[in-house]
Amino acid sequence: MRASQLVPALFLMVSAGLLAGCAGAVVGAGATAGVAAAEERGLEGALEDTKIRAAINEAWFRHDVEMFRKVTLTISEGRVLLTGVVPTDANRDDAARLVWQVAGVREVYNEVLVRPAGSALIDDGRDVWIQQELKAKLLFDKQIRNINFTVDVTDGTVYLMGIAQSEGELQRVMAYAREISNVRGVVSYVRMKGAARAAGG
Structure with missing residues (x-):
């Protein structure tokens, strides 16, 4: 540029x-x-x-x-x-x-x-805590390029996006997420480095 x-x-x-x-x-x-x-x-x-x-x-x-x-x-x-x-x-x-x-x-x-109006509320505070906890774990693990991952948490489910250097790196990230208290599930939309990207549309 x-x-x-x-x-x-x-x-x-x-x-x-x-x-x-x-x-x-x-x-x-x-x-x-x-x-x-x-x-x-x-x-x-x-x-x-x-x-x-x-x-x-x-x-x-x-x-x-x-x-x-x-x-x-x-x-x-x-x-x-x-x-x-x-x-x-x-x-x-x-x-x-x-x-x-x-x-x-x-x-x-x-x-x-x-969630229709009147349904049980989602614990936003808990979700933020999970998100920050996972980000901290990724930040201090030298085997993970944390800058390439984004983390979102909704109702206890962790959603991952970004680009992983290897399957091993991705599995390491997912393992960190699963071991955090109150995490209900982990969903990955992480792409492997070198894998073909979608054409769009």
Whole structure:
């Protein structure tokens, strides 16, 4: 990527991160670029995913503000994982339908849960604790390139995305997830390094 393209690219990445409601503070565009460049998908891949995220968030926001609030996005190489909780099947289907309309989307994994109004609430605090616990385990394991994995947790189920260096690395990540208290299951949408990517559409 040329230097003339770098500044607007980083601005888009930071802006999309803020739009998506990132929990962590934005340290700076330089740090964002450094992290993205170190990932297997590279800076350009991270930028493309950021553009997709921004377009999806805009589509959801225009369609239904509650959808924007309740459905969570995880994106890796144009592969989009949807999690969260909505009240109806129609809400769940609409979320995926709008994602497929965004340019650059290759695959959509719809793991959104349907819980009608009045149903038992999901323990968000527990899910956040599981997520942070797993991220910490991956961070301190030198046999795992944690930067290539994203973790989402909904109702005790851990969802993994990203790119694994090997089957052994992926199994190590999944083993960490399974040993955490209150984890009900682990679902992997991790791609092996070197494996063919979906064509999209």
